[in-house]
Amino acid sequence: MSELALTAKDLKSDQxxxxxxxxxxxxxxxxxxxxxxxxxxxREKIVxxxxxGCAARFPYYMxxxxxxxIHGRAPAIATGLAVSRPDLSVWVxxxxxxxxxxxxxxxxxALRRNVNLKLLLFNNRIYGLTKGQYSPTSGxxxxxxxxxxGSVDYPFNPLALALGAGATFVARALDIDKPGLTxxxxxxxxxxxxxxxxxxxxxxxxxxxxxxxxxxxxxxxxYLAQGEAFGETGIVHDESDFATAFxxxxxxxxxxxxxxxxxxxxxxRDSYDELVNAQLANAGGDGDLQALVGSGDTWTxx
Amino acid sequence: MGAKPVEQLESVVIRxxxxxGDGMQLTGGRFSSETALSGxxxxxxxxxxxxxxxxxxxxxxxxxxxxxxxxxDILTPGDRPDxxxxxxxxxxxxxxxxxxxxxxxxxxxxxxTDRNLKKAGYDASPLEDxxxxxxxVHAVPLTGMTVGALKDIEGVTAREAERAKxxxxxxxxxxxxxRPIESTLEFLQTKFxxxxxxxxxxxxxxNTGYAFGETSEAFSVQYEVKPAKLAPGRYRQITGNVALSxxxxxxxxxxxxPLFLGAYPITPASSILEELAKHKSFGVRTFQAEDEIAAAxxxxxxxxxxxxxxxxxxxxxxxxxxxxxxxxVALELPLVVIDVQRAGPSTGMPTKPEQGDLLMVLFGRxxxxxxxxxxxxxxxxxxxAAIEAARVALTYRTPVYLLSDAYLANGSEPWQIPDISAxxxxxxxxxxxxxxxxxxxxxxxxxxxxxxxxVPGTPGLEHxxxxxxxxxxxxxxxxxxxxxxxxxxxxxxKVAGIAVGDQPVDHQEGADVLVLSWGxxxxxxxxxxxxVRAAGGKxxxxxxxxxxxxxxxxxxxxRSYDRVLVPExxxxxxxxxxxxxxxxxxVGYNRVTGKPFKAGEIADAVEALL
Numbered sequence: 001m002s003e004l005a006l007t008a009k010d011l012k013s014d015q016x017x018x019x020x021x022x023x024x025x026x027x028x029x030x031x032x033x034x035x036x037x038x039x040x041x042x043r044e045k046i047v048x049x050x051x052x053g054c055a056a057r058f059p060y061y062m063x064x065x066x067x068x069x070i071h072g073r074a075p076a077i078a079t080g081l082a083v084s085r086p087d088l089s090v091w092v093x094x095x096x097x098x099x100x101x102x103x104x105x106x107x108x109x110a111l112r113r114n115v116n117l118k119l120l121l122f123n124n125r126i127y128g129l130t131k132g133q134y135s136p137t138s139g140x141x142x143x144x145x146x147x148x149x150g151s152v153d154y155p156f157n158p159l160a161l162a163l164g165a166g167a168t169f170v171a172r173a174l175d176i177d178k179p180g181l182t183x184x185x186x187x188x189x190x191x192x193x194x195x196x197x198x199x200x201x202x203x204x205x206x207x208x209x210x211x212x213x214x215x216x217x218x219x220x221x222x223y224l225a226q227g228e229a230f231g232e233t234g235i236v237h238d239e240s241d242f243a244t245a246f247x248x249x250x251x252x253x254x255x256x257x258x259x260x261x262x263x264x265x266x267x268x269r270d271s272y273d274e275l276v277n278a279q280l281a282n283a284g285g286d287g288d289l290q291a292l293v294g295s296g297d298t299w300t301x302x
Numbered sequence: 303m304g305a306k307p308v309e310q311l312e313s314v315v316i317r318x319x320x321x322x323g324d325g326m327q328l329t330g331g332r333f334s335s336e337t338a339l340s341g342x343x344x345x346x347x348x349x350x351x352x353x354x355x356x357x358x359x360x361x362x363x364x365x366x367x368x369x370x371x372x373x374x375d376i377l378t379p380g381d382r383p384d385x386x387x388x389x390x391x392x393x394x395x396x397x398x399x400x401x402x403x404x405x406x407x408x409x410x411x412x413x414x415t416d417r418n419l420k421k422a423g424y425d426a427s428p429l430e431d432x433x434x435x436x437x438x439v440h441a442v443p444l445t446g447m448t449v450g451a452l453k454d455i456e457g458v459t460a461r462e463a464e465r466a467k468x469x470x471x472x473x474x475x476x477x478x479x480x481r482p483i484e485s486t487l488e489f490l491q492t493k494f495x496x497x498x499x500x501x502x503x504x505x506x507x508x509n510t511g512y513a514f515g516e517t518s519e520a521f522s523v524q525y526e527v528k529p530a531k532l533a534p535g536r537y538r539q540i541t542g543n544v545a546l547s548x549x550x551x552x553x554x555x556x557x558x559x560p561l562f563l564g565a566y567p568i569t570p571a572s573s574i575l576e577e578l579a580k581h582k583s584f585g586v587r588t589f590q591a592e593d594e595i596a597a598a599x600x601x602x603x604x605x606x607x608x609x610x611x612x613x614x615x616x617x618x619x620x621x622x623x624x625x626x627x628x629x630x631v632a633l634e635l636p637l638v639v640i641d642v643q644r645a646g647p648s649t650g651m652p653t654k655p656e657q658g659d660l661l662m663v664l665f666g667r668x669x670x671x672x673x674x675x676x677x678x679x680x681x682x683x684x685x686x687a688a689i690e691a692a693r694v695a696l697t698y699r700t701p702v703y704l705l706s707d708a709y710l711a712n713g714s715e716p717w718q719i720p721d722i723s724a725x726x727x728x729x730x731x732x733x734x735x736x737x738x739x740x741x742x743x744x745x746x747x748x749x750x751x752x753x754x755x756x757v758p759g760t761p762g763l764e765h766x767x768x769x770x771x772x773x774x775x776x777x778x779x780x781x782x783x784x785x786x787x788x789x790x791x792x793x794x795x796k797v798a799g800i801a802v803g804d805q806p807v808d809h810q811e812g813a814d815v816l817v818l819s820w821g822x823x824x825x826x827x828x829x830x831x832x833x834v835r836a837a838g839g840k841x842x843x844x845x846x847x848x849x850x851x852x853x854x855x856x857x858x859x860x861r862s863y864d865r866v867l868v869p870e871x872x873x874x875x876x877x878x879x880x881x882x883x884x885x886x887x888x889v890g891y892n893r894v895t896g897k898p899f900k901a902g903e904i905a906d907a908v909e910a911l912l
Contacts, residue, residue, distance in 0.1 A: 013766070015766075044760055044763070059766050060779065065758035065766075067768060068770060069599070069768065073596070077603035077606070079599075080602065080604040080606075083562075083587060083600075083604075084587055084604040085758065085759070109592035124675075188732070213505060218633050280587065282582075284583050287551075289555055294719045296538050297335050297339055297485055297539070299338065299536070300536045300537070
């Protein structure tokens with residue numbers, strides 16, 4: 001398997017893709033498969049880890065190493081892998097229920113530790129696999145199978161949550177916007193440490209049209225650019241400034257009529273695996289087990 | 303002054319008891335070290351509350367440390383103390399019921415103030431009301447003598463001087479039993495190296511206590527316990543949690559796989575995390591996770607990457623790990639899960655031992671989810687049990703539960719230092735791509751039924767695993783009914799077929815009663831068996847290492863005795879299993895007091911069956 005000759009086709013597994021026809025996940029899968037060869041990685045060095053949910057089927061379709069694990073736990077499992085195998089490129093694929101509800105704790109701690117993981121959140125604002133209950137990102141008033149009178153919950157803002165957890169890379173993209181999504185994936189892959197990417201993803205069965213304002217209208221897609229003012233807001237974007245990223249993350253279509261796409265924050269900080277492995281390297285790796293078991297006060301009989 | 307007469311003793315049980323802040327654990331630990339160095343066999347039982355500092359002087363705040371030492375091989379920390387050192391009224395009140403009539407009682411009279419007496423619920427001082435007439439009481443103004451001895455040491459506050467009273471008590475006891483004191487003096491210098499005045503104060507307090515024993519008329523004899531005749535070799539003391547930690551490092555070395563520990567702080571397992579965190583020079587990665595679930599998940603992630611993934615906890619944490627263990631069953635990847643059992647349900651009594659988690663680790667998962675289970679029997683045995691757990695996990699690609707308990711975790715015993723070069727290597731072979739062959743992630747080894755371990759980074763073996771049911775051989779997602787039945791059977795057969803060796807039995811000619819025990823009760827149960835035999839009774843004893851699978855000969859063993867007694871610190875978990883599996887009328891002896899069994903109660907239970 002020559003690394004250089006890798007193409008999108010080489011990253012397709014032999015498993016039939018079984019998302020609903022028209023699901024936004026297809027576009028994301030295609031974008032990932034077509035951009036990944038440019039990383040120059042051998043495919044055995046790539047690992048996709050997922051939890052449970054529609055998005056979590058993703059690893060089955062990638063001809064890389066993969067694990068379809070437990071609802072919400074993918075960041076925890078991926079942390080163990082990434083810290084013990086820093087030679088690998090480890091990607092976590094999750095949905096809004098998986099990452100922000102049952103797995104919220106693992107997500108914020110992976111971000112806080114800055115584990116070298118690329119975390120993709122396919123946000124369709126609904127529970128799809130369980131047939132249409134509202135999710136922690138569903139808007140208030142959402143009528144769903146479990147909220148016939150409308151949800152009374154206030155939703156999470158995934159980007160603000162990630163920023164608050166100390167994420168060093170935070171970005172947003174749209175499922176069918178291949179160039180924009182590819183740009184963000186490329187930046188995420190290049191980032192050392194935890195990279196959090198929210199992908200607006202349409203569930204055409206249980207929450208169709210959630211992002212039509214930018215899916216249907218390409219002109220409504222507005223992108224962040226470092227050092228430039230964002231739209232009419234007057235906010236000059238600075239990826240290294242927390243307050244700027246946090247302010248931009250508050251913008252919503254419903255409230256502001258504009259929603260930023262692209263990289264909100266990108267700062268460098270030593271990653272968790274680097275720090276852990278540096279401590280190991282400093283310790284020398286020459287532990288003498290016979291000396292260890294015989295340490296402390298000893299005495300001899302006979 | 304002439305030396306006092308020396309009286310020979312075969313064995314002694316001493317209990318140090320005081321307030322949580324009185325340093326009883328340190329005192330007991332140092333006395334144990336001195337005792338170990340003098341060549342006695344010994345067993346210890348630290349017994350302390352979960353509260354770090356319960357209200358001073360209160361009954362719940364009492365912390366105790368019992369040790370038993372002898373000139374012969376012993377198995378337990380002793381049923382009842384011969385000597386009770388009580389540092390305050392609360393310690394006296396909670397511990398006196400255990401002191402046999404005629405026992406020796408040493409009390410700090412300075413702590414018997416009106417306030418402390420009231421806190422302990424005494425209307426009058428037991429030192430003055432004649433209620434201690436049945437004991438040999440040594441009333442010593444420990445605090446006052448300590449403070450007096452330290453008044454000339456500069457830089458030591460009154461409070462700090464008072465706190466050194468435990469060293470006075472230790473010095474006194476060290477004299478009384480002729481312990482070698484050099485190691486304690488060295489220990490104090492090292493421990494307080496950053497505060498030389500505190501080191502000096504503690505050394506002074508210790509020496510003053512020692513001299514007090516030598517000169518005071520209150521103590522007319524000194525005692526001697528000759529060294530025990532243990533197997534020749536080099537020894538040290540070890541607690542169960544340290545032995546477990548060393549065993550895991552040894553397993554890593556024997557398998558040549560890096561050790562990854564995922565853990566979340568929990569009593570009484572935290573000290574495994576702390577111990578392993580010290581040993582980075584062995585390539586050990588410790589991960590203090592955000593919760594128990596992540597701790598298990600990260601360990602499984604490390605195993606997926608080709609490491610030795612381990613997660614440690616106690617019952618309340620293990621319940622949270624069950625979904626990860628279930629995934630490991632489906633993935634068929636190695637994972638060692640250590641449950642240091644404590645009294646429950648729920649938070650229960652965090653520092654107290656119990657054997658209540660056996661059925662949970664066997665059956666506490668959704669669906670048919672077989673997991674091998676083994677248990678350590680003594681503090682030192684934790685070392686070997688950890689290696690065995692890792693060996694099975696790695697060989698059979700399966701999660702393995704290793705059960706310890708709060709008694710083994712903190713208890714210590716002399717441990718013959720193992721020869722590392724004599725330990726059997728753990729052979730692990732990762733899968734490699736074979737030209738022209740399709741890789742089958744669920745193609746099994748015909749002997750072990752283990753599937754190939756293909757770690758990320760291996761060219762040509764890219765594959766996906768997951769919690770969905772997999773087709774036999776290919777590992778692709780499958781809902782085929784016959785395949786699910788087959789895979790369920792295969793997973794069960796794999797665990798049932800693990801080679802665990804035949805069950806050894808300590809048989810006695812003519813015995814028709816068998817005692818069947820498991821885990822941390824080995825010491826008291828076997829001591830109870832010895833007592834029965836010493837009194838002329840005939841009884842056999844088998845102590846299980848493996849709870850799943852059971853040794854293949856276990857049914858034959860059980861059926862070759864007329865009666866089977868199963869003592870457990872639960873309401874009858876192993877007895878339920880053997881009754882169901884072997885249709886034998888096993889009788890339980892079940893007590894859940896949060897304290898280890900006493901040899902005496904086991905002997906009584908056996909006698910009742912003879």
